[in-house]
Structure formats: C-alpha cells, structure tokens
Amino acid sequence: MNIMLFVPHILVKDRFDGAVMSLLVAIACGSVVSMVTIWCYQQFPEMGLPEILHRYFPAWIAIPLIVLAGVAWSTAGILVVYSFTRTMGIFFNPETNEFYFLFIVVFACVLAGSRSSRSVQFTLEILFLIIAPLGLFILFKAVTDDQVSWDAMRVVAGYVWKAPTLKSVAAASFLFSGYLNIQLFNRMNPSGYKLKYRWSIPLLGAFFAFFTFFIPIGFHGTMAVEHYVFLWSVTADSMVMKYGFVQRVLFTFLILFAVLSLMFVMNAFHCSMEFFKSCSPNYKPKPEEMPVPRSNWILCSVFGALSFLYSLWANEQRNTWATEWWLVSRFFVELFAMFVMLFVVLRARKKSNVRGAKGGSAHYGK
Amino acid sequence: MLDQIKQQLGDPADLLAKTLDNGYTKMEFCFFPSMCDINQVKDAIMVPFSYRFDPDEFRRMLKSSPGFVRADNPDEWVAMLLKGCTLIQYEGAVYAMEAIRKMETKPGNTEVEASLQGPQSSFTEDLDMNMNLIRLRYNLPTLAVEKMEKGDVSKTRFMILYDRDKVDRKPLDELHKRLETIQMKLLQAAGQLGMYLGNSRFSLFPVTIQTERPDRVAQFLERGKIAIMVDGSRFAIALPVRFFDFMHAMDDDYEPFWMGRVIILFRYIGMLLSMTLPSLYIAVSSYNPEFFRVQLAFSIDGSRAAVPYPAFIEVFIMLFMIEALIEASIRLPRFVGSTAATVGGLILGQAAQQAGLVSSIMIIVTSVVAISNFVIPNSSFSYSIRALKYLFVVVSIFYGMIGVIVTMFLVIVYLCHLRSFGQPYLALFMPSEKEHQSHKKSG
Structure with missing residues (x-):
C-alpha cells in the first residue's frame, strides 16, 4: 500500500538524515495510535465513526469532523489513483494516453466503491487472500536474491542516531494506517467482538517498514537509490525468476501492486462516500444495500471526476509534493482522531456512570 | 354435470x-x-x-x-x-x-452431472417420483414440504422443500415474497423458475443452482438450504447458493480427502484459464510481449508471423469456431455429433493454422479454453464463464495486460456484490472471523 505513495522514496531521500530513527519513531507512534484507536472503537460495537460522533457531539461539531475524515479518505483515493495510473502507464503501456488509461481505473474504482459496505469487505478479504502468496513470493525473492548488498543496508542502518524528520515519521507511520478501516467497518463488528492477533500489528508494521526501506538500498546501493522515483518497481525489476515463464519479477510485482491499489482506492472511495452520506440528517447506516442507491453512484462519480481533475493539474513534481503534504497532514489527522476518540470514550464512560447511579444499566461494550 | x-x-x-x-x-x-x-x-x-x-x-x-x-x-x-x-x-x-397417468416409474440416469462412483440415479420428470427419491435420502421428520402452483397456462405444480430445524429463515421469507410477485404464463423448466426467482435475468452468474442429483439436494437440505422441485423438469433448484457450490462436484465427497482437494484446485485453475487465456494472449502479443521471458515471447511472435491481422481478430475467429462447435455438438443428434467434433476440431484447426489464418499458439489457447471450460461441474455456471471470457477479450483489446487485471478485479467485486437470497455469494469467512483479515491488509 505504502509503496505507491512514494513512501520509500521519501524515506530513502532522508536515509542519511534520520530516516532510520524516523522509522523507529513511526513504528512506536503508529502502534500506539492504532492500538488506542482500536481499543476506543471496541467500546462502541456496531457503530462507525459517524454514528459515534453524532451520538456524543452536537451536529455542528460532528459534521465537520466527519467531513474531515471523508476528505482525508477521498484525497487518499485520488492520490493513489493518479500514482497508480502513472506507474502503470510507465511500466505497462508507455505510449498510451494517460486519460484513456485513467478512465478504466476510475471506472473500476467507482463501480467497486459504490457497493455496500459488506460487499467491499468481502472483496478486500478475497483479494487479500489471493494476493498474499504473490506478496510473500516477492518478499522471499527479495531476501534470498544474491545481488542484495547487506553491507549497504548496514551502512544506512548505522545512521540510526540522527534525529528523525517530521516528513519521514509521517511517511513511515502511514504503514500503520490500515487500522483506520475500523472507522467504518466497526459497524459490522458485533458487540463483544475482540480483534484477535492485535499484537501482530506492531510486528507486521515494523517488518514491512524495514522491508520497504532496506531492500531497495540493498539492491541499488546507498547512493544510487535516490535516483529512482518509482523506487520499488525498479527494485522489483532487479530480480529475475530463472525458471518462471514470466522472467521479470517486475511484472509479478506490478500485478500485486495493481490489485493492492485498486483495493485501496475502492476502500477509500467507499469510506469517504459513507462518511459524506452520514452528514445528511436522514441517514441510517446499512451494511447491506440492494440495489445500490443512487447517492452512492453520485458520490463515487464525484470522486472519479475529481481524480480526473487532479491528474489534469498534476505532474510528477506536483504529485510528489501533494503526496508529501498529504502524508504529513494525515499523520496529524490521525493523531487528532485518536484524541477525539479518547475524549468520546471518556465522555461515554462518565455518562454511563451517571446513568448507572440513577439505576439504569447502561454498560459500554464490556 | x-x-x-x-x-x-x-x-x-x-x-x-x-x-x-x-x-x-x-x-x-x-x-x-x-x-x-x-x-x-x-x-x-x-x-x-x-x-x-x-x-x-x-x-x-x-x-x-x-x-x-x-x-x-x-x-x-x-x-x-x-x-x-x-x-x-x-x-x-x-x-x-x-388417477394421473405416470410416465416415469423408475429414477433416471444422471446425464448432465455424471459421477464416477457416486449414485447414478437422477431426478425424473415426475414430481412424486422425485419426492420419493428425496425422502429416501433425507429420511427425517423435519423435512418440510410446501406445495404450490405457478403459470397461468401451464398450472405447473412445484414443491418447496427444506429442513424445518436447520433452514435459514431469511432466505425462506425472501423466497415466499418473490414467489408471490412472479407472474408467468408457462412454467416448463426448473431453470426458468430459478431465473425468475433470482431476480437476476441480467445477472452474469446464476444465483440458484440447478441439479439433477438427489444426493446433492439431500446434501443441500442438510446444510439448511431450500430446494424447489418443479413438475415436468428433471432438475431441482437449490438456494441460497455460494460461488463455491458451483465448483463442487458430488464426486469430491466420495473420494479421499486430498484427491478431492487437488481436483477442486485444478477446477479453479481451469476456470481461471478458461476466463482469461484469450485475453492474455491478446495482451501479450499486442501490448506487452516483454511480459513473458524472451524465448516464449519469440515463439509466440514467430507463430504469428504468417498471420496478417492483429491478435484480437484471430482470437475472435477461433473463439467463434469453438463456440459454434460446442453449440453444434449439443444440438446435433448423437450420431452426427462426433463427426462434427472431428471435422471442426481436428481438420479445421490444423488447416486454419497451416493456411496462416491463425497462429498455432492460438489453436492451443482455444483448446485449453474449451477443455478447461468443461471442467466446471455446473453447466449454467460454465455458461457464465464462457460469456465472461468475451468481456475480458474486449477490455484487453483496448487496455492490454492492465485491462485484464482491472477486469479480474471488477469480476471479484461483482461476485462479492451479488447476493443469493440475501446470502453473500462470495464470502470466505463468517462475519465474526473476518475483521482482522480486512484489517491487516494495508500493512
């Protein structure tokens, strides 16, 4: 997920100026933030972010907050659509018109994003399972390749005591953003539901963080890495499958990458669509909707149109700039969202205590 | 009187x-x-x-x-x-x-869903005989039977069967609701009813399964599904169904576990190949020859040397031929059928390649597509796959490799979006088990 948003590129640029430390800080930060947020959401079974906010805040606070979340999601989707189209254009069909290409991607994402929450969730699961072996395979290939220079990695790792930079921390903590799905999909969690394997979040996160950062360095050496914008695609291209009839790992990687991006954009469009929908007063959360309501189509098409506009405006530099900016602001939005949730939980506790004193039996998700 | x-x-x-x-x-x-x-x-x-x-x-x-x-x-x-x-x-x-005259006095033989070592008897076109077959296999007092009639002209009887204890009430209610709204003149086959019921005449995949095997119906009933049997049709309809039911043949349950799994795996691979291979051929030969290793790319291109037009025309020619052949061999009388297969498959294929109309790789692609399509155990599902193939082909004409990937993504999205009587069509986990899956994926 992170790879398409130039996270490795950003990190690698700072590799002598505290990227390693940033990674460590981000791992700590990301784990804490995600754990706390997940814990908060588990206090409210079967409720997504919009419902929670509507319940504990007056509308004039809740709606801007929801819109903020929606905007964060939709911009993520749009950025990814653009980077994805660029990457695919460059590596698959260099001579095709960019917009021609954008059309099918946007079409697919609008179609996918406008489904019901449950369908989106099923799709995520299935695709994840299908794609996981491919990912593991690439990982395995990368680690066992004899071209990898472990020395280069060691050299870079030696710069661990440099102070972390904000940009790198923000970029690296993006790795942990997967938990944000809970903002919406918490609706489907029945009460008493416990997220199993919670301990695996920091472990997996740390693993992927180091992986995305160090492997390209190992392949390209400490200096040459920063020359590439599409760092991971180039890295994947350095690997060869000797016996496969698809010889270049690049293509395996691109398939993986394409599916992951589509998944991400679908998810992003869907979440922000739900958030925007929940701003309207007569909205009721429904995980299942058949047939697809018109509002879904309209909202998702708006996102699609926005991605077209964005790609009209953007070029490589602007996109990099926008992505960096987005990563940093996302970091703060995430922190902010965590504090809001903590606040809400505290408030809910207090309320339930008061009610308990009056003889009610309101207990929150315990 | x-x-x-x-x-x-x-x-x-x-x-x-x-x-x-x-x-x-x-x-x-x-x-x-x-x-x-x-x-x-x-x-x-x-x-x-x-x-x-x-x-x-x-x-x-x-x-x-x-x-x-x-x-x-x-x-x-x-x-x-x-x-x-x-x-x-x-x-x-x-x-x-x-004193209704019965045509059928003994169970039929399985023809569409043949099995190697499983039971060989199938439903007949007589409803009462079919009930007998079901009751024999599903010998429980909880088996509920509802009798109904549909069709303004044909007044066809049909029966709804389910296990009162195990059945899922939601699809049952939905079924009753839909049955009330159905208006039709002639009800002649179970598939027809299934199509009306599915509310999905334009759906790409069947949302009810048709089967001629009593053992399969018994298995479905045992899993809490609902079966409908129509008088005058050799097939029963079962619902709600999941994607995996269509890829499942009864033989899988009668063979040792691992053999069954391996065969199922092959079936999925076959389905994938049959869906994507022609479009991959177009993508590879017209857009991304670098996708495959050099030698393979050369041999594909070399075999296309004599072909004077782009790959997609070639694909259309061959696919049309194979579809026509399949259609012909279904409709033709048995005696002529084998001749058609020989003429079409062997002679025409060989000749077309030698005449330089299509490449030899394309011939292989076509036969792989056709053969792997036959691997799918359910015929209405294999129709769906056959049709979907063209969607892939059309997209790959315009977008090449990436078109195939995006279309695959869309097909999965569509499958997940489908509901069979309120039950998810393609879902791996029950709701309680899945959150951590969707959760970790963006790591």
Missing part, C-alpha cells in the same frame, strides 16, 4: 363423458383418457360399478376411500379434469378421483 363440463370445455374430442348404466342405477362419468391411468380407473370405478356392483359397498367406497374426494363446487370441475382427475356423479354427489 356432463352438460356443464362439455359446455365449458367446448366438447373436445379426447374427453370421454358418458352416463353409465349398469341396469340398477346410473352414474355420470367423465375423464380424459389420455391423461389418466386407465388401469387405475378400471380398478377403482369400472369394476365396482359394473360386474361387482353392490349399491351399499359402492357408496361406502366413495365415502371412505382416500382416493375419492367430494367435489361440490362446479367451478372446480374443469380444472380438476385438466389435472387428470376422473369425475363421477353418483346419487347427486360429485366425486373426483386422481
């Missing part, structure tokens, strides 16, 4: 309507000889009425025998006759006796 019936039916030539007189008393008597079992009519009515006649016994028989039903409402008479009942009027009261 007779006059009224004759008037309503327009006195058809195949109606037998007579007043019988055995010397003691008279009885009005009418039925369609073509629709009734003559022997039964003879044993139940003619014999007691004629040479064994005893007024007391005859009256007692009419009143007590479960075969005779009082039919006092004159409006129902014609409908009953048309169903195959025999009507008699004796001493002022009208009785109806069901």
Whole structure:
C-alpha cells in the first residue's frame, strides 16, 4: 500500500538524515495510535465513526469532523489513483494516453466503491487472500536474491542516531494506517467482538517498514537509490525468476501492486462516500444495500471526476509534493482522531456512570 | 354435470363423458383418457360399478376411500379434469378421483452431472417420483414440504422443500415474497423458475443452482438450504447458493480427502484459464510481449508471423469456431455429433493454422479454453464463464495486460456484490472471523 505513495522514496531521500530513527519513531507512534484507536472503537460495537460522533457531539461539531475524515479518505483515493495510473502507464503501456488509461481505473474504482459496505469487505478479504502468496513470493525473492548488498543496508542502518524528520515519521507511520478501516467497518463488528492477533500489528508494521526501506538500498546501493522515483518497481525489476515463464519479477510485482491499489482506492472511495452520506440528517447506516442507491453512484462519480481533475493539474513534481503534504497532514489527522476518540470514550464512560447511579444499566461494550 | 363440463370445455374430442348404466342405477362419468391411468380407473370405478356392483359397498367406497374426494363446487370441475382427475356423479354427489397417468416409474440416469462412483440415479420428470427419491435420502421428520402452483397456462405444480430445524429463515421469507410477485404464463423448466426467482435475468452468474442429483439436494437440505422441485423438469433448484457450490462436484465427497482437494484446485485453475487465456494472449502479443521471458515471447511472435491481422481478430475467429462447435455438438443428434467434433476440431484447426489464418499458439489457447471450460461441474455456471471470457477479450483489446487485471478485479467485486437470497455469494469467512483479515491488509 505504502509503496505507491512514494513512501520509500521519501524515506530513502532522508536515509542519511534520520530516516532510520524516523522509522523507529513511526513504528512506536503508529502502534500506539492504532492500538488506542482500536481499543476506543471496541467500546462502541456496531457503530462507525459517524454514528459515534453524532451520538456524543452536537451536529455542528460532528459534521465537520466527519467531513474531515471523508476528505482525508477521498484525497487518499485520488492520490493513489493518479500514482497508480502513472506507474502503470510507465511500466505497462508507455505510449498510451494517460486519460484513456485513467478512465478504466476510475471506472473500476467507482463501480467497486459504490457497493455496500459488506460487499467491499468481502472483496478486500478475497483479494487479500489471493494476493498474499504473490506478496510473500516477492518478499522471499527479495531476501534470498544474491545481488542484495547487506553491507549497504548496514551502512544506512548505522545512521540510526540522527534525529528523525517530521516528513519521514509521517511517511513511515502511514504503514500503520490500515487500522483506520475500523472507522467504518466497526459497524459490522458485533458487540463483544475482540480483534484477535492485535499484537501482530506492531510486528507486521515494523517488518514491512524495514522491508520497504532496506531492500531497495540493498539492491541499488546507498547512493544510487535516490535516483529512482518509482523506487520499488525498479527494485522489483532487479530480480529475475530463472525458471518462471514470466522472467521479470517486475511484472509479478506490478500485478500485486495493481490489485493492492485498486483495493485501496475502492476502500477509500467507499469510506469517504459513507462518511459524506452520514452528514445528511436522514441517514441510517446499512451494511447491506440492494440495489445500490443512487447517492452512492453520485458520490463515487464525484470522486472519479475529481481524480480526473487532479491528474489534469498534476505532474510528477506536483504529485510528489501533494503526496508529501498529504502524508504529513494525515499523520496529524490521525493523531487528532485518536484524541477525539479518547475524549468520546471518556465522555461515554462518565455518562454511563451517571446513568448507572440513577439505576439504569447502561454498560459500554464490556 | 356432463352438460356443464362439455359446455365449458367446448366438447373436445379426447374427453370421454358418458352416463353409465349398469341396469340398477346410473352414474355420470367423465375423464380424459389420455391423461389418466386407465388401469387405475378400471380398478377403482369400472369394476365396482359394473360386474361387482353392490349399491351399499359402492357408496361406502366413495365415502371412505382416500382416493375419492367430494367435489361440490362446479367451478372446480374443469380444472380438476385438466389435472387428470376422473369425475363421477353418483346419487347427486360429485366425486373426483386422481388417477394421473405416470410416465416415469423408475429414477433416471444422471446425464448432465455424471459421477464416477457416486449414485447414478437422477431426478425424473415426475414430481412424486422425485419426492420419493428425496425422502429416501433425507429420511427425517423435519423435512418440510410446501406445495404450490405457478403459470397461468401451464398450472405447473412445484414443491418447496427444506429442513424445518436447520433452514435459514431469511432466505425462506425472501423466497415466499418473490414467489408471490412472479407472474408467468408457462412454467416448463426448473431453470426458468430459478431465473425468475433470482431476480437476476441480467445477472452474469446464476444465483440458484440447478441439479439433477438427489444426493446433492439431500446434501443441500442438510446444510439448511431450500430446494424447489418443479413438475415436468428433471432438475431441482437449490438456494441460497455460494460461488463455491458451483465448483463442487458430488464426486469430491466420495473420494479421499486430498484427491478431492487437488481436483477442486485444478477446477479453479481451469476456470481461471478458461476466463482469461484469450485475453492474455491478446495482451501479450499486442501490448506487452516483454511480459513473458524472451524465448516464449519469440515463439509466440514467430507463430504469428504468417498471420496478417492483429491478435484480437484471430482470437475472435477461433473463439467463434469453438463456440459454434460446442453449440453444434449439443444440438446435433448423437450420431452426427462426433463427426462434427472431428471435422471442426481436428481438420479445421490444423488447416486454419497451416493456411496462416491463425497462429498455432492460438489453436492451443482455444483448446485449453474449451477443455478447461468443461471442467466446471455446473453447466449454467460454465455458461457464465464462457460469456465472461468475451468481456475480458474486449477490455484487453483496448487496455492490454492492465485491462485484464482491472477486469479480474471488477469480476471479484461483482461476485462479492451479488447476493443469493440475501446470502453473500462470495464470502470466505463468517462475519465474526473476518475483521482482522480486512484489517491487516494495508500493512
């Protein structure tokens, strides 16, 4: 997920100026933030972010907050659509018109994003399972390749005591953003539901963080890495499958990458669509909707149109700039969202205590 | 009674309507000889009425025998006759006796879903025989049966079966709701009903499964699904279904575990190949020859050297030929069928390649597509796959490799979006187990 948003590129640029430390800080930060947020959401079974906010805040606070979340999601989707189209254009069909290409991607994402929450969730699961072996395979290939220079990695790792930079921390903590799905999909969690394997979040996160950062360095050496914008695609291209009839790992990687991006954009469009929908007063959360309501189509098409506009405006530099900016602001939005949730939980506790004193039996998700 | 019936039916030539007189008393008597079992009519009515006649016994028989039903409402008479009942009027009261002629007396052989070592018997076109087959295999008191009728013209009987304890109520309610809304003139096949029920005449995938195997229906019932059996059709409909049910053959349950799994795996690979191979061929030969290793790319291109047009025309030619061949061999009489296969498959394929109309790789692609399509156990599902292939081909003409990937993504999205009677079509986990899956994926 992170790879398409130039996270490795950003990190690698700072590799002598505290990227390693940033990674460590981000791992700590990301784990804490995600754990706390997940814990908060588990206090409210079967409720997504919009419902929670509507319940504990007056509308004039809740709606801007929801819109903020929606905007964060939709911009993520749009950025990814653009980077994805660029990457695919460059590596698959260099001579095709960019917009021609954008059309099918946007079409697919609008179609996918406008489904019901449950369908989106099923799709995520299935695709994840299908794609996981491919990912593991690439990982395995990368680690066992004899071209990898472990020395280069060691050299870079030696710069661990440099102070972390904000940009790198923000970029690296993006790795942990997967938990944000809970903002919406918490609706489907029945009460008493416990997220199993919670301990695996920091472990997996740390693993992927180091992986995305160090492997390209190992392949390209400490200096040459920063020359590439599409760092991971180039890295994947350095690997060869000797016996496969698809010889270049690049293509395996691109398939993986394409599916992951589509998944991400679908998810992003869907979440922000739900958030925007929940701003309207007569909205009721429904995980299942058949047939697809018109509002879904309209909202998702708006996102699609926005991605077209964005790609009209953007070029490589602007996109990099926008992505960096987005990563940093996302970091703060995430922190902010965590504090809001903590606040809400505290408030809910207090309320339930008061009610308990009056003889009610309101207990929150315990 | 007779006059009224004759008037309503327009006195058809195949109606037998007579007043019988055995010397003691008279009885009005009418039925369609073509629709009734003559022997039964003879044993139940003619014999007691004629040479064994005893007024007391005859009256007692009419009143007590479960075969005779009082039919006092004159409006129902014609409908009953048309169903195959025999009507008699004796001493002022009208009785109806069901003596429907049965075509089928023993279970059929599986033809569409053949199995190597499983049971070989299949449903017949007679509803009561089918019920017998089900009850034999599903011998529980909880099996619930509802009888219904649909079709303004055909008035076809059908039965809804489910296990009262295990059935999922939501799909059942949904089924009843949909059955109420269905309006049709002729109901002739189970698939037709399935299509109307599915609310999905434009859906790409079937949302009900048709099967001719009683053992499969029993298995579905045991899993809490609902089965519908239509009179006059060899197939039962089961619902709700999941994607995986279509890829499952009954043989898988009768063979050792690992063999079954391996075969299922092959089936999925076959499905994938049959769906994507032609489009991959287009993508690789027109857009991304660098996708494959150099030698393979060369051999593909080399085999296309004699072909004067782009890859997609080639694909269309070959796919059309193979589809025509499949259609022809279904419709043709058995004797000519094998000739068609030989002519089409061997001679034309070989000749087309030598004439430089298509490349030899394309011939291989075509045959792989056709063969792997036959691997799919359910025929309506394999139709879907056959049709989807063209979607892939069209997209890959314009977008190449990436088009194939995006289309695959969309197909999965579509499958996940589909619901079969409120149940998810393609879902791996039950709701309680899945959050951590969707959760970690963006790491």
